[in-house]
Amino acid sequence: MLCAVMMMLAGLATPASAAPSWPVLRTGNTGANVTTAQYLLRAHGRTISPDSDFGSATKAAVVAFQQSKGFTADGVVGPQTWTGLVITVKQGASGDAVRAAQIQLNKFRSALVIDGSFGPATATAVRKFQTDNGLAVDGVIGPQTWAHLVGQAGSGCPVPSQPDIEVARIVHRTATGLGANDRVILAGFETGLVESNMHNLPCGDRDSLGVFQQRPSQGWGTPVQVVDVAYASNSFFTRAIPVAAAHPDWSAGRVAQAVQVSAFPDRYDQAESAARALIARVESAAAQAR
Secondary structure, eight states: OHHHHHHHHHHHHSOOOOOOOOOOBOTTOBSHHHHHHHHHHHHTTOOOOOOSBOOHHHHHHHHHHHHHHTOOOSSOBOHHHHHHHOOOBOTTOBSHHHHHHHHHHHTTTOOOOOOSBOOHHHHHHHHHHHHHTTOOOSSOBOHHHHHHHHHSOOOSOOOOSSOOHHHHHHHHHHHHHTTOOHHHHHHHHHHHHHHHSSOOOSOOSTTOBTTTTBOGGGTSOOHHHHTSHHHHHHHHHHHHHHHHHHOTTSOHHHHHHHHHOOSOTHHHHHTHHHHHHHHHHHHHHHHHHO
């Protein structure tokens, strides 16, 4: 009994991670936080275009929302308005509140498709964000997780919401040139989508760069080399091909994990559907060009 009480007191003595301040948004602002506010306004029934631009239409929607809540109707999205706007979402949820959350998670290089569907990939991204920020890791975006998401600037390396088809073409061309089979190509596309949403990023976590977020400090090449998509693709596939050959029963995601050695290995298999769709898109475009 004494041990239980001591454990309870110890738990009470451990402070929760302090949330950053809510940003203040007003007319003239642009960016991810504005898009998030616009999606949340839509989730509350306001008709507005999520265009990342805080213009007159957005201000009018904010004023109407504030009036409906009994808030000061100044058209400025400050702490009170944010706490009224955010909606708790978890796996299985869908809609504009989920899109708002996905926009925020992508500030931290989650590379999610903004589809409004809270599936396994979004849940994994939420848990990673919660882990990184000392929050309770439950995969649910409640008020505290929202505050940390919205109140931080992000990694400084934003990931576009749509894949770069030209980068995808180079990755595919390199893979086929090396004789990679379908499973290995799928592993490469899953990796490209998870790590960069198939973009040749000039930045990343620590010294990570490029489409596969390869780290020069870990022997992947020089910074110039790893932002050469063909070079980076060759590096990935020359490692993936023998791994796949040695393990014919492994999924594409497991092959990708063996190459990438990620702290979040489940993300690759979760990207399978998006990867297959992108491969089909690239192969269709190539067939039409012939």
